[in-house]
Amino acid sequence: MLTGEEATDELQQQEAKLEPQAVPAPTWAVGGARKDYLHWDDYFMSVAFLSAMRSKDPSTQVGACIVNPDKRIVGIGYNGFPAGCSDERLPWARAAPNELDTKYPYVCHAEMNAILNKNAADVRGCTIYVALFPCADCAKLIIQSGIAHVVYVSDKYRDAPAFVASRRMLDLAGVRCRRHVSARRRVTIDFGAADAATAEEAGTDGTL
């Protein structure tokens, strides 16, 4: 027979055995991930804006970035003249007595170039990120190529006929359009940061 005290001890030992094993503390610092990383929408829109910087158009630089449902970039483009058509041989003017002396008959918009430059079999179900709401011609390309979503920053030409027609067609075709509203005003690319990071964070063996 166990005394009352011995019985209590045995019970406590059994309870101790039943307690879940403590999870060993991690050997690495947790919770150290950066908080100010780019979110997906900001990231893809930034790629569109970066592409726009390639444009030679002196008045309007527009870029586009197409992303598939797996968040992979499958197309990038910016506005420019068709391949092989020299910038020295065609006009960039917005107005001239003769329309043939303006850029309009010649320029390919960013959306067209992004769709045609795709590195996937097709862009069905994809999202296109673009600074400006697409014009009617680009809306037709977007719809016919199967792009499902348009994300834009500015709709400043919304009352112009080409953009009213664009919205009408995109609505009818069921292409969802939404304005990108970011918590960021700007994204800065600082090439000097690479050297700074190396000096600050490199270990003694030179690894980051």
Ligand SMILES: [Zn+2]
């Ligand atoms: Zn367009």
